Amino acid sequence: MPVVDLSSERAAARSSEENIEDCLSGVSGTCPAFSVVIPAHNEENVLARCLDTLLVGAGAGDIEIVVAANGCTDRTVEIARSYGDRVIVVEVDEASKHAALNAGDAAASIFPRVYLDADVTVSSAAIRSVMEAMDLTGALVGAPRAVIDLGEATAIVRSFYRVWCDMPWFTDNLVGSGIYVLSAAGHARLGAFPAITNDDQYVHDLFEVEERVTSNAFEFLVRPPRTVAGLIKRRTRTLLGQRELESRFGTLPGRARRISLTELLRDRHVRIRDLAVYLFVTKMAALAADRKAKRGDRSWERDDTSRSAPPTMGGEKEIG
16 A cells, blocks of 8 residues: 655645635635645656746745655655745655545645646646636536647657547547646545546546536647657556556546547548558557556556657747
8 A cells, every 4th residue: 555654744734724724714815726736756857847837927825736746766855845835745655646646635725626747837827727717617627728749759759649639539628638627526526536547537537528628728738758669658558547447437428439540531631641650559559558467567657758858839838
């Protein structure tokens, strides 16, 4: 079982609760507008970039940020603590994303609540635009519009993502890919994060298309693998996560619909060369997933090429 530093977690939670009680009673002038939970495992290369972008334009007390460092052996905790009282730091001994998400949840106290990967850069303004879209539509979960940053990627990786961006997972109110925002009602449906590989897809699939919303006011960058090897690693993890979800939960209500090759080619105008690359990468990942399953290998397939690539668009941009 994951071992959590309960003393620091409880202290952080008590501090957050006291701050919220103070602001609601008028003792403190500013109530945080939302909470952000950032699970972080050995993210010293990207965490400061993530936090700095999040804090741009945010005043003191505007955001409640929780960094849930899990199994870190680098400077992740040191970097998070360097932000002082702007960031609550929770430490989980085991490298476990779901344990980090639950520990971060326990320390957070505000809704809407944002779940943000440390390698994603998004500002508070972008998150507020998602909150506004959720209020307007009644959606339970939302995210900014995702844009794939292919500036440093190889030609094969670019071909793959040209097809991926035409798949229903991406086009039908995408939430996930490193960020999602849950309302209190959405969080109540989720409950605790289960011990699964792919939390992004689990949250996406819990909610039907009409219950999800994408804010088009801002874009945020998804940094894909830059190499074919890195891409196959990531797709292997995704496929294993999909199989795990199917095995444990069956078909969830918001699962992306299947799309035929005919629809991709005729209606979405996907190029045959790109489709061939997409099918090849998917096949290689499926074979790798089969080998891992046969070995009983549950290790995390992490691609680090996307974490070393500098942003080519400044991380995010406002539309209009």
